[in-house]
Amino acid sequence: xxxxxxxxxxxxxxxxxxxxxxxxxxxxxxxxxxxxxxxxxxxxxxxxxxxxxxxxxxxxxxxxxxxxxxxxxxxxxxxxxxxxxxxxxxxxxxxxxxxxxxxxxxxxxxxxxxxxxxxxxxxxxxxxxxxxxxxxxxxxxxxxxx
Numbered sequence: 852x853x854x855x856x857x858x859x860x861x862x863x864x865x866x867x868x869x870x871x872x873x874x875x876x877x878x879x880x881x882x883x884x885x886x887x888x889x890x891x892x893x894x895x896x897x898x899x900x901x902x903x904x905x906x907x908x909x910x911x912x913x914x915x916x917x918x919x920x921x922x923x924x925x926x927x928x929x930x931x932x933x934x935x936x937x938x939x940x941x942x943x944x945x946x947x948x949x950x951x952x953x954x955x956x957x958x959x960x961x962x963x964x965x966x967x968x969x970x971x972x973x974x975x976x977x978x979x980x981x982x983x984x985x986x987x988x989x990x991x992x993x994x995x996x997x
Contacts, residue, residue, distance in 0.1 A: 852966070853878060857905040858918045860974075860984035861897025864992050870897040871991030873984040874905030883908065888991040897988065898924050899954040906961040914966045920974030920981055928969045933959065 856877040863870040870892035876883040885904050889897070898921040906915065919925050927933040933955060936942065941949045949955065961967070972978045975985065 852912060852914050854914045854916070855909065856916045856918065857902070858972075858978075858980035858984050859898070859901035859905055859924075860920060860981060860988050861894055861899070861901050862985060862988035862992060863892060863894040863897055867891055867893050869992040869995045870894065871988040871993075872897045872901035872904065873987035873991065874901045874908070875980050875984055876905055876908060877980075884987065886987045886991050888995050890995060893950075895921070895923050896951055896954060899951055899958060901984070901988070903954060903958050903961065906958070906965060906967075909965065912965060915968070917967060917969045918972050918978070918981065919969065920972050920978075920985075922971065925969045925971040927955070928962070928967075929971075 858875045861870060861872045869888065869890055871886065871888045873884065873886040885908055898919065902917055902919065902924060935944065936949045941952050943949055972981050974981060
């Protein structure tokens, strides 16, 4: 099975507001950048969309390492939140509706197909790929204003 690293980031101007996302896929020495934008969205939605778009780009079953600075995305998997949310009918531990269920369900489908590990990186720090993703995601939502 191929091993692919995917670095992701989402950005938003206002929350909600115009948003952008970026995923950088790395397989051996090949890189592919996927990015885009949405009007009237949230930062958390853009973080999720970045991961989904990265996984969507894969043509076959892979072992995937997702690198994200989003605690929301990473902890949902590493801390088992998403499993609990499903068991509770998409309710949080506080009995509130989970936001972005449409995206969580889509992401879960990809995690059933691929072997996915989620790895937290520090945002706006010394991670070259995270910084590139952030810059591209911001550029994407700025294009909406042109």
